[in-house]
Amino acid sequence: MAVLAVLVTAALFAQDQDKDKYSLKSPSGIAFSDFRGYEDWSVVSSARTDDILKVIVASPTMIKAYKAGVPGNGQPFPEGSMIAKLQWKQKKSTEAPFVVYVPDVLTQDFVMEKDSTRFPKTGGWGYAVFNYDAASDKFTPDPKSLSDCGQTCHVAVKAKGLHLPPVPEPLNHSGKIRSRNRGGGFMTATTATAPSAAIIEAIKQKAKRLSILSMMSTTMAGSGHPTSCMSAAELVAGTFFYAMKFDPKNPNSPGGDRFVLSKGHAAPVLYAALAEAGVFPESRLMTLREFSSELEGHPTPRIPGVDAATGSLGQGLSVGSGLAIGARMDKSPTRVYVLMGDGEMAEGQVWEAAAFAAHYKLDNLTVLADVNALGQSEPTMYRHDMEVYRKKFDSEGWATEVIDGHDVAAVLGALDHAKAANGRPQAILARTIKGHGVSLVAGKEHWHGKVIPKDQLATAIKEIGPAIDLPADPGKSYARTSLPKPPSFPAPAPPDYDPSKPVATREAYGFALKRLGAVNPHIVAISGDVKNSTFSEIFGDAFPDHFYQGYIAEQNIVSAGVGLAARGKVPFLDTFACFLTRAYDQVRMADISRSNINLCGSHCGVSIGQDGPSQMALEDIAMFRAVHSSTVLYPSDAVSTERLTTTMAGRAGINYLRTTRPKFPILYSKDELFAIPGFKVLRQNPQDKVTVISAGVTLHEALKAADQLRAEGTAVRVIDLYCIKPIDGKELAKEIAATGGRFVTVEDHWAEGGIGEAVLSALAQAGVAPAKSQLLAVREMPHSGEPDELLDAFGISARHIVEAVRAVS
């Protein structure tokens, strides 16, 4: 303990400034000199927040009263009683051999004294705050001391009948946004102008309207999640009609604020807010979930004002992070609001995004967490333990504030505080009631995803507010939002390789991105801590302001890309191809979002060698083919890699580029172009017996096999199927027909869903039934070894291609 004692000697026993300090007087009329000698008073209590250590001492008179049993004995504290609360900023001890926080610098003395003559209006107690500035070693009276804690804290205990003074009016002091204890200290987030009573009342009415419309539209639809809307009504009303600025006629305009409904099943409350804001007529709400309505069960960007599809939980914060980064790159005033549910906070992606947003200091990003304590099937893990959520966001470096989510004044106050935050994203953690306002459902289990029965709707509405009468919707008159296309850009410099030197396609990807960056200012790259393996570092070194380290968090990287794309950026996202499996759901949602994102997966297949199967992508082609809007590209040399990367930047949808670890010879001249769909015939002869179709590492094996077969007198056609999706089946069928309907496919990928099946499927779609085929692919679990050993051991080397050609010939 002596360790600790040494640290504060200076603050407590600095006598020099006593004279100065005891000359001070607070605006409340209290002189600091009344408390002379308080440094020697006895301890009454201690307290702490995350940042501040507090010790409370009392004057001898008051200590005597305490010892006599005041206030427990029903007696008041005597006149002249005095308390001082000493506050230090705390810091982690660097000397103690365990984790302990000790005083750093003194920050404030709070004092109160009993003098019924001077302070008759406040129960005989006067309050003052004296701030201490360590740099100048000076105290100053706090000008706001009358409105500070001395007074307001006592409001909370007034009802308990303690011998504490009544105070005129409770101030809204519910939870300052508190800082992380990393050199931060308190954030002074109190706004100068609090919302007026009229504004608060107006938002209350809006919230009621949103709840009622959510119930009406879901009951009309016969399905949906009204109770999940009702818990968020005040949060949504406050955000849309108090905090956000946007043009209802153009809600996705670059300068406007954005709203991401991460808890997508609360779609009806979002739709109601958009309608109330004038984005579309309210009558449209009653078409919810109909076949012909853009107002689907979960939001999609076919609705103006929606940036990304949600409904797979836990992705919205990543999308919001991407939007917020994009806004900052554009120097836009856009603020991004993300409404999350508590259930979805079990998704790890939420915490990937929280760390990412704090790391990049996205202070234009606000989370509203609707903690209604009830999941789909049972209560959430933490129910209404708000402190757990606060600690979690705090540990990530966010500004946090816990509020009652149905207290509109608190909601608006928190939104104001959030706007005032600097350098940190903000989490408004709102305790709410699922189904708030309607006794049939409020706070009750087993009402998730259930509508208010028709015959109980009127009663339910009446509990909240006046019924809403909507005209019939004219229907089909609301144009769905047109889907954004990637911006156009001038042609970059052509690829420029020494044809005699082999280059890995993964490295060519880096060169391509750099050339693209020089002509397309919208390119933004994010890498999953592998930029030196995927070679996006070549781009990052050239355009550091357009490159983000995404760390090892693939889910967040992909969804952040969706946010960037919604902001008009052209994201290129990279990691090892096998780790993109981590983000399959995020790619799926990007597809439903009609997003334009580009993904590069390196290190495909067994050809990576010694690292073993955990690092080998063998399912990525199958995975990306089964994405509706996908383009799947698998170049075999540096030139085609560069050309295809350039094409991706201008192409809508989910574009996937598969790159390979080993170096390959250059196959194409630098002027060669690569159409989509398309393929290249690399070996061709009227006597060709078999068509061999491949891409990537195995294309080079196919070329070896062709050379060997030619030496044996067998001609084979070799096709570089650099574009695996889409495939022009009719064109491909012509080549195969020219070799008697015989073909062999070979790929460094599982047989399922890969090149072989893609070819079979394209031919079937083209109405062609090939005579004879062999599909070479990896069909046993691989393990570590040399790349060439593995290609051979797992059946996809030149030797196997030769055998397959012979087998089908």
Added chain:
Amino acid sequence: MAVLAVLVTAALFAQDQDKDKYSLKSPSGIAFSDFRGYEDWSVVSSARTDDILKVIVASPTMIKAYKAGVPGNGQPFPEGSMIAKLQWKQKKSTEAPFVVYVPDVLTQDFVMEKDSTRFPKTGGWGYAVFNYDAASDKFTPDPKSLSDCGQTCHVAVKAKGLHLPPVPEPLNHSGKIRSRNRGGGFMTATTATAPSAAIIEAIKQKAKRLSILSMMSTTMAGSGHPTSCMSAAELVAGTFFYAMKFDPKNPNSPGGDRFVLSKGHAAPVLYAALAEAGVFPESRLMTLREFSSELEGHPTPRIPGVDAATGSLGQGLSVGSGLAIGARMDKSPTRVYVLMGDGEMAEGQVWEAAAFAAHYKLDNLTVLADVNALGQSEPTMYRHDMEVYRKKFDSEGWATEVIDGHDVAAVLGALDHAKAANGRPQAILARTIKGHGVSLVAGKEHWHGKVIPKDQLATAIKEIGPAIDLPADPGKSYARTSLPKPPSFPAPAPPDYDPSKPVATREAYGFALKRLGAVNPHIVAISGDVKNSTFSEIFGDAFPDHFYQGYIAEQNIVSAGVGLAARGKVPFLDTFACFLTRAYDQVRMADISRSNINLCGSHCGVSIGQDGPSQMALEDIAMFRAVHSSTVLYPSDAVSTERLTTTMAGRAGINYLRTTRPKFPILYSKDELFAIPGFKVLRQNPQDKVTVISAGVTLHEALKAADQLRAEGTAVRVIDLYCIKPIDGKELAKEIAATGGRFVTVEDHWAEGGIGEAVLSALAQAGVAPAKSQLLAVREMPHSGEPDELLDAFGISARHIVEAVRAVS
């Protein structure tokens, strides 16, 4: 502040027990009565941990000395100086309108006094601790007061030349494992018997050996991650050779402790530890990464002692949670240790697992976090900010301890503390240096995944310890671990449905699980907060001890299943099929782990209706087919669902069951059996013109189409392809051949990788080239609507099947 004052009055001013307390004497010889009146002493300082509030007061003599400038003026504190540190358990104030922690109950008074006569050996200072028990309102002297903080804390400041007493010997008191502030309080984790100096020295030598072997084996292999091994050498040595108990001849035995290397790229240090433990000869280490060696680049369960493949980061803690739950179900003393890297803690799954483990109070689970501050491509997000990691684990409810990961005494102490923890998993957060011990690489960037060059290896080894001479490995003599099979079980009761009543296959899954649970005690189900939609709640209600709520965290659920399977359980894991995309990487790693897990995905395809595309699985068949060891099952009625669910429980590998939302008619008698591979011919006639192949909702459409076509005079064969992988292509080809080589497939799934391609591929593998086919599948992005509307709008209803049959006929 008066709020706070009231709370502690009782503790501080309780006079009644003063007499009792002042009769106490500490084992150190200090009488409590020496400190009489300390309650009125003046404050010197304050401090706090996460759980304890502390106020330090000093006697008037000492205060006077402080005021005179001691210890800053170089003078010693006078004889008779006394300090008392008062400690309260803290609690969050429920009365203050903001977040503040206030004293709960007094727990201890620490006292020290200067008396050079009585305490000559400790610099003139004596120490004592008096514990306070609030329930009995009694103090007692702490028997260990001599070894407690009074003494040891001063060791840390001794070097600073302060006027504090020298103490005989530093005790290992580095960081008590501290509790979360949720009704917890301090965890008294100090062990009675600290490891001896001899043990510490032995572990130090082990750690050196592990580092050296890691360098040697990777340099020999020419690739690998030696620096990532060296940061963890002391952690691994301490865990394997001090903390863990297991039989090296049978390292996966039920009673033994388990080790999961979540940072799989540090495989060489794990292999070295296994070799040192005697699991296999050390000579084997030099075969690392060779084609013929089981010691792959990343660990797989082909190595004894390895429970799950790692190498995709961030999955090990989930696996460990599964192992820990399994051990607890078995009432086994097994403890589970998970070594994680700091880079991988960016993965959200880590925090899903952390929440899960704390929720289920897995106190048999210990994380060792190797925080070496360097990722692959650059420093990690938090570098060496240990406090961030501590706060993160603390916010999840873990016991935490921050240590220097290269201080063996600290490592062993922390491992002891972890064992003593009750009710919480423990995180030992170790600050480490990547490449520790070798100046060429220690703490340096750009050495990730790079080996020590051959010509510098001897020098590098010399920096750490004596060179190790290993004999040549005899090679190929080490049998790879045989792969576990699911335990056998008696046949459950057969399905029992009223043939006239439609049943959803998702519901039949629940009935099947319940019937299985009655005959197979190894079944464990985990659901992603959708048990009332997937119907695993039927099982959960019947066998609550075998059901775990996994909340909305699909990645963790799947990897926890791998841990359960490694413990001999038969996991059934469920969520909506579309959300299994979230866990594709985890399924991929389960496959590489040769794990036996069962997954059920409900709500497949557009037939779910109004909820829209975010809830529709349209890629799950493609995804699961592209998993090496997978079985993909898609039943169309309740009977086949039950039979197939039973089959899954006994089948090795990754078994996937696709279930559907709407109810369907019963198709089979309760005695029907369903082979794997296999299919059922539901409509058959010698005049059949076309074979229609389907499963699930579209099979029922196919039956409707067949009826309609028959009415028109066209006979079609209808096949229920309940097993989509594996398919017996030869058997299927026979049916298609019987209908002239013409077939139609129809599926509620994207065209890519689905039933159509599976059939084409199976036929190609069988060497059959069908004459004509049509593949009906979803080929446009769907939206909300009625199920029947959607089946028709997206081209997979009976009407479209009729058209397709006509087109190929």
